[in-house]
Amino acid sequence: MNGEPKLAVATPKIRFRDPQIExxxxxxxxxxxxxxxxxxxxxxxxxxxxxxxxAAHVTIGGARVAVTTDAFVVKPxxxxxxxxxxxxxxxxxxxLAVSGAKAEEIVVTFILEAGLSTGVxxxxxxxxxxxxxxxxxxxxxxxxxVVEHGKAxxxxxxxxxxxxxxxxxxxxxxxxxxxxxILLSGPIGDHGITILLARGELDLAADLSSDTRSVFxxxxxxxxxxxSGVRWMRDPTRGGVATSLNELARDSSLGVVLHEDAIPMRDxxxxxxxxxxxxxxxxxxxxxxxxxVSQECAEDAxxxxxxxxxxxxxxxxxxxxxxxxxxxLVTTRYGGSRIVDMLVGDPLPRIC
Amino acid sequence: xxYVDEFRNPELISKTAEEIRRLVDPxxxxxxxxxxxxxxxxxxxxxxxxxxxxNIDLIHGPGCPVCVLPMGRIDDGLSIAAKSDVxxxxxxxMMRVPGTQGSPLEHKAxxxxxxxxxxxxxxIKLARTNPDKHVMFFAIGFETxxxxxxxxxxxxxxxxxxxxxxxxxxxxxxPAIRAILDSPDMRLDGFIGPGHCSTxxxxxxxxxxxxxxxxxxxxxxxxxxxxLQSIVMLLRQMRNGEAKVENQYKRVVPWEGxxxxxxxxxxxxxxxxxxxxxxxxxxxQSALRIRDTYADxxxxxxxxxxxxxxxxxxxxxxGEVLKGVLKxxxxxxxxxxxxxxxxxxxxxxxxxxxxxxxYNYEHRKGNLVSLTATA
Numbered sequence: 001m002n003g004e005p006k007l008a009v010a011t012p013k014i015r016f017r018d019p020q021i022e023x024x025x026x027x028x029x030x031x032x033x034x035x036x037x038x039x040x041x042x043x044x045x046x047x048x049x050x051x052x053x054x055a056a057h058v059t060i061g062g063a064r065v066a067v068t069t070d071a072f073v074v075k076p077x078x079x080x081x082x083x084x085x086x087x088x089x090x091x092x093x094x095x096l097a098v099s100g101a102k103a104e105e106i107v108v109t110f111i112l113e114a115g116l117s118t119g120v121x122x123x124x125x126x127x128x129x130x131x132x133x134x135x136x137x138x139x140x141x142x143x144x145x146v147v148e149h150g151k152a153x154x155x156x157x158x159x160x161x162x163x164x165x166x167x168x169x170x171x172x173x174x175x176x177x178x179x180x181x182i183l184l185s186g187p188i189g190d191h192g193i194t195i196l197l198a199r200g201e202l203d204l205a206a207d208l209s210s211d212t213r214s215v216f217x218x219x220x221x222x223x224x225x226x227x228s229g230v231r232w233m234r235d236p237t238r239g240g241v242a243t244s245l246n247e248l249a250r251d252s253s254l255g256v257v258l259h260e261d262a263i264p265m266r267d268x269x270x271x272x273x274x275x276x277x278x279x280x281x282x283x284x285x286x287x288x289x290x291x292x293v294s295q296e297c298a299e300d301a302x303x304x305x306x307x308x309x310x311x312x313x314x315x316x317x318x319x320x321x322x323x324x325x326x327x328x329l330v331t332t333r334y335g336g337s338r339i340v341d342m343l344v345g346d347p348l349p350r351i352c
Numbered sequence: 353x354x355y356v357d358e359f360r361n362p363e364l365i366s367k368t369a370e371e372i373r374r375l376v377d378p379x380x381x382x383x384x385x386x387x388x389x390x391x392x393x394x395x396x397x398x399x400x401x402x403x404x405x406x407n408i409d410l411i412h413g414p415g416c417p418v419c420v421l422p423m424g425r426i427d428d429g430l431s432i433a434a435k436s437d438v439x440x441x442x443x444x445x446m447m448r449v450p451g452t453q454g455s456p457l458e459h460k461a462x463x464x465x466x467x468x469x470x471x472x473x474x475x476i477k478l479a480r481t482n483p484d485k486h487v488m489f490f491a492i493g494f495e496t497x498x499x500x501x502x503x504x505x506x507x508x509x510x511x512x513x514x515x516x517x518x519x520x521x522x523x524x525x526x527p528a529i530r531a532i533l534d535s536p537d538m539r540l541d542g543f544i545g546p547g548h549c550s551t552x553x554x555x556x557x558x559x560x561x562x563x564x565x566x567x568x569x570x571x572x573x574x575x576x577x578x579x580l581q582s583i584v585m586l587l588r589q590m591r592n593g594e595a596k597v598e599n600q601y602k603r604v605v606p607w608e609g610x611x612x613x614x615x616x617x618x619x620x621x622x623x624x625x626x627x628x629x630x631x632x633x634x635x636x637q638s639a640l641r642i643r644d645t646y647a648d649x650x651x652x653x654x655x656x657x658x659x660x661x662x663x664x665x666x667x668x669x670x671g672e673v674l675k676g677v678l679k680x681x682x683x684x685x686x687x688x689x690x691x692x693x694x695x696x697x698x699x700x701x702x703x704x705x706x707x708x709x710x711y712n713y714e715h716r717k718g719n720l721v722s723l724t725a726t727a
Contacts, residue, residue, distance in 0.1 A: 020458070021461065030693050031693065201474070270353055327717075329717065334365040334403065335366070335399075335402060336576070341692075345693075
């Protein structure tokens with residue numbers, strides 16, 4: 001979105017034909033993509049040819065900075081391992097991190113429902129302050145809005161983050177090559193399954209907590225070790241690993257091949273997914289990232305991430321191939337394989 | 353994970369696959385139907401087609417309850433949901449099944465109170481916690497889920513719960529298999545028998561398939577090794593010219609079924625004289641209705657139901673796919689007008705539907721078998 005501000009000219013091609021907004025449009029999967037590409041992009045973003053990402057690198061007065069914005073509507077507000085306040089900071093930090101930037105300043109908006117207890121609000125503000133301190137970011141400004149009781153579910157938070165771009169990175173789906181390796185920072189599915197269980201609608205319990213954390217220290221180590229060998233990064237939040245990698249497959253027109261038994265996952269997550277018929281590759285994460293790293297750099301990059309506290313479970317889970325072009329293929333231990341698509345529908349609304 | 357990993361053991365799987373290759377007559381073509389949608393899903397999810405010889409053709413059967421439910425029943429259920437003060441509760445896989453005016457999920461977005469439950473007892477909980485609302489549970493499924501609906505109704509009656517009812521769409525598996533076998537364009541060599549359903553009905557109800565139709569049937573579990581073992585058992589029978597009922601899923605399925613579950617079903621349900629199946633048409637004595645002794649909890653008796661009948665879109669060939677006459681990708685709409693996101697036919701909606709399973713896991717693989725073999 002660089003360059004001169006553009007007047008709305010001609011007739012942008014609006015392809016979004018869904019008659020109404022459904023929960024699935026916010027789930028990060030296919031419907032979200034359709035909404036963004038079919039309505040938002042033609043009216044707000046074109047004629048940019050950049051790939052859509054969670055953060056943008058913009059030039060202001062000659063200085064390049066990274067910018068991102070995010071909204072948090074998780075239900076319940078608190079869950080094992082975290083709360084909406086921590087998510088708001090870590091989610092913003094992570095969107096910047098996987099764009100190759102260190103978060104520096106965050107501005108925050110609180111949308112509060114009349115009747116929200118001050119204790120609940122204070123706890124979340126404290127959680128934000130703690131997470132911000134841990135991640136080394138400053139809360140620069142903010143806004144507060146209150147809506148009538150019943151018009152919001154306790155509280156929502158929106159953030160905008162500004163970050164300093166790490167030097168030496170050239171990330172782009174088009175720079176991804178067959179033979180590149182796929183690095184994953186740790187076990188998948190903890191956040192999504194924790195939220196699902198925390199809602200208490202299922203009579204299931206497991207000793208599991210959200211993985212919410214800043215991934216920047218790991219990203220920083222990865223970039224230091226592999227530099228321009230890092231081709232692409234993403235934090236697999238809503239829609240999970242499968243959705244992020246499907247976007248990559250589509251944007252690069254290459255095949256993403258995952259080895260099922262290489263993908264780290266806690267038994268609790270696997271068990272819950274088996275019981276509920278969910279694919280762990282579709283479950284949201286809040287403290288993991290995926291990176292495509294050139295074959296030559298892959299081992300060094302992996303070791304660098306594993307050295308960072310919290311990075312010991314990082315591993316290489318697959319590679320890029322020519323085929324199946326535009327799709328993600330998972331191979332099983334016994335020689336079978338299956339295509340894994342983006343998330344369709346929304347099994348788990350309001351996950352972050 | 354215990355009780356799962358044992359049945360995904362790569363060594364045993366490759367040994368069993370080897371056994372299958374030994375048993376197969378290369379001159380012969382084998383057409384085996386897996387009746388149950390759970391098996392269809394497992395076959396694609398685990399990529400089992402990649403490890404089976406090319407002359408074994410797995411035909412997907414009618415055992416996906418969401419897929420065989422006619423669209424009119426969804427409209428009927430939603431007409432009750434549209435009444436004020438009604439909460440419509442259903443399993444998650446019902447949520448995106450299209451009715452003529454949209455799916456339950458689309459109705460929810462328009463403001464109807466529609467909730468996903470994981471068990472009918474959750475619907476009872478909803479009724480208890482919402483005493484000023486009426487909770488209607490949209491019940492679907494074969495004998496697998498019918499007992500839990502029956503027990504739920506028995507509990508509702510015992511509690512005298514006034515604000516709860518069930519819209520019953522339960523169907524039975526045997527008449528569906530019979531309809532498949534009666535279909536003139538159907539040539540099958542054997543059946544992979546349903547696993548979950550048989551935990552309730554046992555293996556005895558399949559004996560006529562072996563005796564009268566001379567087709568082997570093996571009741572089967574849902575892990576990769578279960579499916580491959582069952583195929584071995586079927587191939588052995590075929591090689592020996594036998595046709596009998598065998599139980600591969602002994603760790604779960606008792607030969608005589610589950611007496612308590614069958615008694616609960618008998619207490620609450622009776623057979624309908626006939627019922628419409630999507631793709632198969634009307635089949636006599638193939639579905640369950642709620643007995644008059646439970647009329648107060650029967651949504652069909654409590655509310656006036658429009659009794660909507662909807663013919664499937666002409667271009668969609670769900671019936672042929674459902675009967676195994678066509679492969680999912682051979683349908684004219686497959687992957688174009690009809691996708692999991694915008695399903696035209698119900699086979700594309702449920703993860704157990706053969707079209708959705710094929711679309712999600714298989715159709716973009718192309719000729720990648722050699723690729724995966726080297727992985």
